[in-house]
Amino acid sequence: MKKIVAKQEACMGCGLCEVYxxxxxxxxxxxxxxxxxxxxKPLSRIRREVNKPISFAIQCRHCQDAPCVTACLAGAMTKxxxxxxxxxxxxxxxxxxxxxxxxxxxxxIMDKEGKVVTKCDLCKDLEEPACVANCPNExxxxxxxxS
Amino acid sequence: MAKYVIVGASxxxxxxxxxxxxxxxxxxxxxxxxxxxADYSRPMISDLVSGKADIQKMKCRADNFWTENNVxxxxxxxxxxxxxxxxxxxxxxxxxxxxxxxxxxxxGKPFVPKMEGQEKDGVFTFTTMSEAQRLAEKIDxxxxxxxxxxxxxxIGISVTxxxxxxxxxxxxxxxxxxxxxxxxxxxxSDMVEAVIKKAGVNFATGQSVQKILGxxxxxxxxxxxxxxxxxxxxxxxxxxxxxxxxxxxxxxGTDVKTNRGIIVDNFMQTNIADIYASGDVAEAYDFILNxxxxxxxxxxxxxxxxxxxxxMAGQKTTYEGGTNMSSLKYFGIPIVxxxxxxxxxxxxxxxxxxxxxxxxxxxxKLVLKDNxxxxxxxxxxxxxxxxxxxxxxxxxxxxxxxxDLLRDDFGWAxxxxxxxxxxSVIQ
Numbered sequence: 001m002k003k004i005v006a007k008q009e010a011c012m013g014c015g016l017c018e019v020y021x022x023x024x025x026x027x028x029x030x031x032x033x034x035x036x037x038x039x040x041k042p043l044s045r046i047r048r049e050v051n052k053p054i055s056f057a058i059q060c061r062h063c064q065d066a067p068c069v070t071a072c073l074a075g076a077m078t079k080x081x082x083x084x085x086x087x088x089x090x091x092x093x094x095x096x097x098x099x100x101x102x103x104x105x106x107x108x109i110m111d112k113e114g115k116v117v118t119k120c121d122l123c124k125d126l127e128e129p130a131c132v133a134n135c136p137n138e139x140x141x142x143x144x145x146x147s
Numbered sequence: 148m149a150k151y152v153i154v155g156a157s158x159x160x161x162x163x164x165x166x167x168x169x170x171x172x173x174x175x176x177x178x179x180x181x182x183x184x185a186d187y188s189r190p191m192i193s194d195l196v197s198g199k200a201d202i203q204k205m206k207c208r209a210d211n212f213w214t215e216n217n218v219x220x221x222x223x224x225x226x227x228x229x230x231x232x233x234x235x236x237x238x239x240x241x242x243x244x245x246x247x248x249x250x251x252x253x254x255g256k257p258f259v260p261k262m263e264g265q266e267k268d269g270v271f272t273f274t275t276m277s278e279a280q281r282l283a284e285k286i287d288x289x290x291x292x293x294x295x296x297x298x299x300x301x302i303g304i305s306v307t308x309x310x311x312x313x314x315x316x317x318x319x320x321x322x323x324x325x326x327x328x329x330x331x332x333x334x335x336s337d338m339v340e341a342v343i344k345k346a347g348v349n350f351a352t353g354q355s356v357q358k359i360l361g362x363x364x365x366x367x368x369x370x371x372x373x374x375x376x377x378x379x380x381x382x383x384x385x386x387x388x389x390x391x392x393x394x395x396x397x398x399x400g401t402d403v404k405t406n407r408g409i410i411v412d413n414f415m416q417t418n419i420a421d422i423y424a425s426g427d428v429a430e431a432y433d434f435i436l437n438x439x440x441x442x443x444x445x446x447x448x449x450x451x452x453x454x455x456x457x458x459m460a461g462q463k464t465t466y467e468g469g470t471n472m473s474s475l476k477y478f479g480i481p482i483v484x485x486x487x488x489x490x491x492x493x494x495x496x497x498x499x500x501x502x503x504x505x506x507x508x509x510x511x512k513l514v515l516k517d518n519x520x521x522x523x524x525x526x527x528x529x530x531x532x533x534x535x536x537x538x539x540x541x542x543x544x545x546x547x548x549x550x551d552l553l554r555d556d557f558g559w560a561x562x563x564x565x566x567x568x569x570x571s572v573i574q
Contacts, residue, residue: 008573049560056573058559067533070162070453071446073190075207092204094191097474097529098446101483104570106531106558114479 001084003145004122004129006056011048011139013055017131018044021059024123024130040112045120046131047107057131057140059120060107062086068099068108085124090116148245149219150174151459152236154226154397155252156185158445159426159452161208163250166456166464168216174460177219177244179226179236184276186212190445192279196286196309205276226253229397231419236397248421248459251398251409252452255391255427255443264359269369270385273306282306282384286313291383294318295372297356299326301473303388304343308477310384311346318349318380320356320372330473332489334503335482335510335524342480351378359385391443393428406430408441413465415455423459425451434468434540435486435521442469472536474529483532486539487514487522497521502553511553518546531558 019031026034026042034042046059066086068077076092077099079085088108093116099108100117108119123129132142151167153160156178164176178185188207194200213220225239235245257272259265269291271282285291294310296303299321310317319326325336326343340350354375362370371381393408403417404410409424413432416423425431426448430439447469457464475482490497498515507527513535514522520539525532535552538545543566545552551561559572567573 006573008567047558049558050556051560054560054564056560058572061571070449073207073445074188074204075209094188094194094200094476096190096476097481097483099533100529101472101474101485101532101536102446103533104537105572106534108533109530110481114481 001062001144002122002142003062004059004120004132005141005143005145006058007139007141008054008056010137011055011057012137013048013050014136015048016134016136017046017057017140018048020130020134021046021120024126025118043109043112043118045107045109045118047109058105058107059131060086060103061105062120062122063104067102067104071098071102073098085122086119087121088117088119090118093117148175149177150247151176151250152244152246152248153178153250153252154180154236155250155254155426155428156180156182156220156222157189157252157254157426158448159252159254159429159455160250161186161212162449162452163252163423163425163456163459164216164218166453167460170457170460170462173217175219176217177221177246179221179224179238179244181223181225182275182277183223185220185222187276188445189274189276190305192273192276193305193309195276195279196283196306197312198283199312202276226397229401229403231401231403231422234421246421249423250452250455250459251403251417251422251424251428252426252448252455253394253397253428254448256394257387258390258392259387260355260389262356262359264361264369265387267359267361267369268367269383270359270387272387273302274391282386285384286315289383292316293380293382294384294386295320295356295380295382296386296388297321298388298390299323299350299352300329300388300390301327301475302390303386304339304475304477306386306388307343307348311348311478315384316347316349318351318382319343320351320354320374322353322355324353326350326352327475328489330471330475330484330488331482331524332512334501335484335488335512335526338508338510338526339475339478339480339482342478346478351376351380356385391427393441395428410439414458414463415451415466416458421459423455425455432466432468433470435470442471444469444471444473446472467540474532480527481529482524482526483529483536484524485522485532485536486520488512488524490514490522500549500553504555513549513552515545515549518544518549520545520552528555534559534562 427443472485510526
């Protein structure tokens with residue numbers, strides 16, 4: 001399947017991936033409105049990690065045998081066998097944090113209100129994930145990888 | 148005759164079905180459950196009481212799960228005996244179902260100690276959807292105002308939160324001095340207790356209930372309890388949430404070996420060929436203690452059931468093991484606690500690292516043995532707990548970066564590049 005791959009040597013740690021991820025998952029899809037007036041503030045599902053001089057971004061890897069899917073107490077986390085994506089259904093989520101406990105990437109986060117989790121959905125409505133499309137140095141690549 | 152017979156349709160049974168169907172798409176599967184509704188999320192029953200979830204939300208698999216997987220699901224049926232030689236399970240109504248491979252996923256039942264007055268109307272246990280429904284109805288119909296919860300473990304705290312959301316005044320009675328003592332050290336336990344007290348809950352620790360009292364106008368209905376130290380607490384509801392014990396009755400008197408639960412090997416097979424056990428009824432492998440034990444936890448039951456399912460269908464699969472591990476959401480204080488998080492202070496073989504951020508009320512603790520993580524607790528900052536859990540699970544030697552594990556900005560970037568590459572965090 002196609003996954004987002006991080007190239008550590010190209011990452012400048014600018015954090016634009018987080019900004020564009022949050023905007024892509026906002027109500028308005030408008031950077032100014034999203035940051036200025038939306039409540040709750042849209043949340044980035046990608047995380048820039050910096051430990052100078054190293055930096056890279058990390059998000060859900062849509063694992064082949066995803067620990068979050070097995071561990072989910074509510075059946076809210078499922079693996080789409082056709083696309084390979086790990087899909088989170090927030091209406092089913094009970095906010096028990098079990099997926100957070102088992103995710104090896106630390107890629108599942110609580111939403112702003114602390115009620116449910118959220119994570120990368122590969123921007124399913126966009127041609128290319130927003131973080132990849134807006135990375136200024138091509139440190140994030142969306143490509144076919146062995147799952 | 149079914150190729151696969153599964154007794155119990157909760158986490159372990161579901162995990163087994165999913166595994167079997169990955170390997171064998173046609174072999175007949177029959178699943179037997181006493182419950183009227185299967186494949187619901189047992190941990191969500193407290194949300195049913197609080198009103199946060201309805202039965203549809205509680206379904207933890209798609210509506211067509213049974214048909215999609217071509218499973219003959221026998222609801223409201225009780226398996227009463229097992230004939231090993233004839234490979235048959237007999238149901239209460241006399242029907243005999245023979246099997247080629249059998250999975251015992253019968254789960255646990257609440258442990259209820261003998262207490263005077265325990266037969267009164269208003270005494271509940273709390274492990275099934277039907278109990279949760281009856282409890283919710285009781286609150287709706289009687290306008291109950293006060294509840295006593297016996298046991299301050301996961302189940303006790305979950306039902307306490309549901310009661311608080313319904314506006315009940317709750318007293319939690321716990322035999323240990325600390326709440327959640329199987330999971331948390333005293334520091335973390337105190338942090339949670341403080342938050343729950345703020346929500347108006349009373350705690351009576353170091354005590355149990357010696358007697359359940361009737362009401363002045365109706366001796367058969369719960370009116371209060373008397374604690375061991377003599378204090379009397381008025382209440383309309385008592386929930387006994389001390390713990391669960393494995394439901395081994397189906398194998399009683401057979402050659403299937405049991406200890407406290409059913410004994411299984413690393414393939415989840417019992418001592419009898421073709422009979423497997425998984426979930427709360429089985430004593431499965433704990434990778435921290437390096438021994439088999441009861442670990443009645445939903446995610447582990449799914450994993451164990453899955454391993455059993457693969458093996459039953461002929462795909463040899465080893466259970467990697469689990470450990471005592473839970474995440475807590477109750478009363479808005481997120482916690483992850485795993486493994487040996489509360490070691491005895493005199494255990495000199497262990498190294499304990501802690502960090503407390505008073506301003507943000509964040510507590511982190513790691514327990515190491517020979518530089519391998521064997522226990523962890525995180526309170527109010529759990530976002531990257533899974534990274535550390537996986538270091539623990541994979542027995543990674545953390546000597547060179549152990550102090551970094553407690554950093555506020557902890558994440559993959561502080562871990563060695565070799566590990567980052569191994570886990571494909573970076574290319």
